[in-house]
Amino acid sequence: MESLKLYRGDQLVREVALGERPLEVGSALGCDLSVDDPEVEARHWLTMHARGTVVAYDVSGTRRAEARHLPIGERVALGRHHSVERAYAAGSAARLRSGDTAALGVAGAAHALELLVGRGAEARRVVLRDRPIHVGRDAGNELVLSDLAVSSRHCRIEPVRGAALVRDLGSSNGTFINGVRIERGLISAGASLQVGRSELRFMARDQHRQLAGTRMVAESANMLALLAEAQRVAGLPWPVLVHGESGSGKEGIAELLHEQSPRRGRPFVTLNAGGVPAELIESELFGHERGAFTGASSARRGVFEQADGGTLFLDEIGELPMALQSRLLRVLDSGEIRRVGAEAARAVDVRLVCATHRDVRAMVAAGGFREDLYYRVARVVLNVPPLRARPEDVRAIASRVLGELEPQLGPRALAPDAFACLDAHPWPGNVRELRNVLSSAALAATAGRIEASDVERALEQVGALSAAARISDESVQQAMQRHAGNLSAAARTLGVARSTLRDRMKIARPQGSGEL
Secondary structure (H helix, E strand, C coil), X not given: XXXXXXXXXXXXXXXXXXXXXXXXXXXXXXXXXECCCCCCCCCCEEEEEECCEEEEEXXXXXXXXXXXXXXXXXXXXXXXXXXXXEEECCCCHHHHHCCCHHHHCCCHHHCCEXXXXXXXXXXXXXXXXXXXXXXXXXXXXXXXXXXXXXXXXXXXXEEECCEEEEEECCCCCCEEECCEXXXXXXXXXXXXXXXXXXXXXXXXXXXXXXXXXXXXXXXXXXXXXXXXXXXXXXXXXXXXXXXXXXXXXXXXXXXHHHHCCCCCCCCEXXXXXXXXXXXXXXXXXXXXXXXXXXXXXXXXXXXXXXXXXXXXXXXCHHHCCHHHHHHHHHHHHHCEECCECCCCCEECCCEEEEEECCCHHHHHXXXXXXXXXXXXXXXXXXXXXXXXXXXXXXXXXXXXXXHHHHHHHCCCEECHHHHHHHHHCCCCCHHHHHHHHHHHHHHHCECCEECHHHHHHHHHHCHHHHHHHCCCHHHHHHHHHHCCCCHHHHHHHHCCCHHHHHHHHHHHCCCCCCCC
16 A cells, blocks of 8 residues: 655655545645645645556646656655655565556556537547546636636546546536536546536446447547437436438437337337328328228227337428327327227327427428427437538448448458548438448458448449438429429429439438438
8 A cells, every 4th residue: 555655854744545546735725635835835736646656747837737756765845845755555565666557556447438528519529548637718727618607727637447536626616516516526437527507428438339329330529429418318208309411310319219218128119200191191100990091901000009118219200291290299298199080099108209300490480390399399309410520430330331241241341541532521411321332332342352442433323312312301392292293304303313313212211221
């Protein structure tokens, strides 16, 4: 067991144990080792295990902390009258000399925490290593927050084994761990730190894999922030509206909400409201009795009944006809559904997750979507960033896709220049387009290596799909309605080839395919 000895001259004043937690040394009474010396700052040093030894970080000023080594058995001056000495108990010397860093309590890989700072496109990842991080508004901090409610030097995050110690540094508005104000507190993965109006979320360095589950892939800060937000609301019974472009991963977010909720293990049922003919959507939602309409030769459960006890993912809710919107609102208010042709209602217990690529608030303003239903389904809104806004995810998704293709095509590896081609593409079709490009390139590759030429050829082959992805669903629907479903005439109106429009409609309404 090591210790830190404080001397005044040659007299031993105090001795404190050097455990895994850092020790704050200074003249303030609240320090772990308080020193009554006129030349010692209120918060002077932070001593901690780092890189197989013990170092003292100078935290006395507003500049970034600098470290000095504290050798065993040597006194190091501290202030005008004092010095400190790092010592160890009898029997420890042999282990230390032999390089047994475990005897120092060094966490090493155990300092495997990351911070998620900010939300959406502004999110960023900060890795906690074996040095303190000062958080504040001034440029001298290791983590600078542009938040007027944050003090110049607000708090300090000190890594310890598998967690972090947070100290408030006399901030004006306080430091909070999971909503509780602290002067000093231990924080671990899954917890949140509130600093001013900013929230910092702690996660294990590999937690993105746990968050992503089996369908989602995330390495970018903005996607990780979204996954952390989804995990946080997953346990709530509230409806969630997931917004994002086609192919960006909305269904994967819905599955994550289900898998991380108390309803996991119960049904997860999906319905694309934009992919069902208007005359059948009511029956798809609520079911029907035998003989309720022509062709109803037997009774059938709707998706609400199928999802009873679990989660219903209603994709493209913006395409739901107004008449059905009012019925959906009544179901959400009453918790009961009535099959088409039935006399009695049935109680259902369903957590509703909706998704759309459209601006539903604009639809409300234009009268195309019920305002009361919007506020009912959008109690929580999660925005999925497009792939072009999270380029760090491209390589991770590519690795996942090639792994999934291996049973059919054999092992495939991307050459560096092939990766460069993927990174340079804007991916208007998002993850779905990336999957198609990789499938085509992997099929054409020889000797198990995908070259840049294979990727370029695949991009050319799906170029029509990429161009089609830029056409809005609303434009496609208007053109098809104007020409009574005539594909050739609608394509001429949109200025694209007939095959391009056909492929665009497949993107808008994929059959039997899911999102990553």
